[in-house]
Structures are given as C-alpha cells and as structure tokens.
Amino acid sequence: MNTIDQYQINIQDSQNHIAIDERLIQVIQEAVCYLLQTEKVNQAEIxxxxxxxPxxxxxxxQYLAHDYDTDVLSFLLDSEADPEQQTTEIRGAGKRIEGEVIVSAEMAVAMAEKYQWSAKHELLLYVVHGLLHLCGYxxxxxDELQLMRTKEQQIFDHWGLKIPRREE
Structure with a gap:
C-alpha cells in the first residue's frame, strides 16, 4: 500500500500477462493521483x-450478472460529497471515495495489439476509465461515453500520449 497525500492506493497483481514492476507501479500511482487531483477529489482510498x-x-x-469478458470493473464502496464543491463538469469535486478497480491485464495485451500501442498504456487506460467511474462518470x-473519452485523453495528455481511436 502506498499513501500519497490524501490518496491511499493499494495495488494487487494476480496475473502473468504484463510485468508490473516498480516503474509501472510508480506510473500507475502517479496517474491515479493526477486523475484524482484533476477531478478535485478531496480524499480517496483506491x-x-x-x-x-477468467x-x-x-x-x-458474480457482481453484475454479465457473462462475458471485460476490460475493467469498478466498484464504488463508499462515497461522500461536499455539496458546496460539487459541479457537473468535474464530478469528483469535493468527494471522498472508497472503491475498487479490477483490471484484466490479459485483455490489455490483446487490445494493445489491436490498437497498435503498448500493453502497459492500455492497462493504464483501463485504470483511468475505472477511476472515472468511481468519480461519477x-x-x-x-454523450456520456464521449465525455469519458475526453476525460481519458485529458489524463493521457499529461504524458503526451494519444489514445488510439476506439470504435464502439
């Protein structure tokens, strides 16, 4: 577990498709903190x-009654919001959130090949997408999908990365 300012981030790696080394953990933690700060989340335990x-x-x-593979699942366990800080444009503003983001590294490898970019970047995209769900997107x-795609790209702009176009 790592604590960065007001954000606690716990990472569990139970897969063998992408090597999640210390450098990638650092990038993931930085991305989580950057997203939460951008969304003006007051406090988070992720x-x-x-x-x-599989x-x-x-x-x-088990939890959503969906019988298919998916890239990411988000579970908001607890959330409180300061009504004075809430905005419709920044849905995380003023929130305290506790949640889980479950990511398929195996799917990240397959989709990275399809979109011709790094599996680690695809994995990071799933983390960002899951966190946006926890923030309220x-x-x-x-319209909501396009808003999420815009928010995802804004986060990736921080690293100068262009997310490959997705056709839904």
Whole structure:
C-alpha cells in the first residue's frame, strides 16, 4: 500500500500477462493521483487489482450478472460529497471515495495489439476509465461515453500520449 497525500492506493497483481514492476507501479500511482487531483477529489482510498480474463469474467458474472469478458470493473464502496464543491463538469469535486478497480491485464495485451500501442498504456487506460467511474462518470449513453473519452485523453495528455481511436 502506498499513501500519497490524501490518496491511499493499494495495488494487487494476480496475473502473468504484463510485468508490473516498480516503474509501472510508480506510473500507475502517479496517474491515479493526477486523475484524482484533476477531478478535485478531496480524499480517496483506491484498491487496484490486476487479473487475467477468467478472474475478471467471474467477478463480472458474480457482481453484475454479465457473462462475458471485460476490460475493467469498478466498484464504488463508499462515497461522500461536499455539496458546496460539487459541479457537473468535474464530478469528483469535493468527494471522498472508497472503491475498487479490477483490471484484466490479459485483455490489455490483446487490445494493445489491436490498437497498435503498448500493453502497459492500455492497462493504464483501463485504470483511468475505472477511476472515472468511481468519480461519477458513466458510459451508458453516447454523450456520456464521449465525455469519458475526453476525460481519458485529458489524463493521457499529461504524458503526451494519444489514445488510439476506439470504435464502439
């Protein structure tokens, strides 16, 4: 577990598809903190877990009754918001969140090949996407999906990385 300012980040690696070394852990922690700061989240306790497709699919079945592989699952365990800091543009503003983000490293490897970029960048994209869900964004409508895609790219702009175009 690592504590950076007001954010606690716990990372569990239970897969063998992507080497999650100290450097990648540092990048992931930096990305989580940058996103939470950008979203003006007051305090957060985030658990990130990296698995293969079978484990993520089992969780998807168990908790969401979805019988298919997926790239990322987000579970908001607890949330409080300061109403005076809330905005519709920045949905994390003033929040204290506790949540879990479950990522399929196996899917990241497959999709990175499809989109012709690094599996580690694809993995990071899943982390960012999951965190945006915890902040209050969703992708159930076309407008919301486009907002999430914009937010994802804004985070990746911090590293000068362009996310490959996704066709839904």
């Amino acid at each position: 658990s990130l877990a990296f698995f293969g497709n 484990a993520v699919r089992a969780l998807n079945q 969703d992708d159930l409508s076309e």
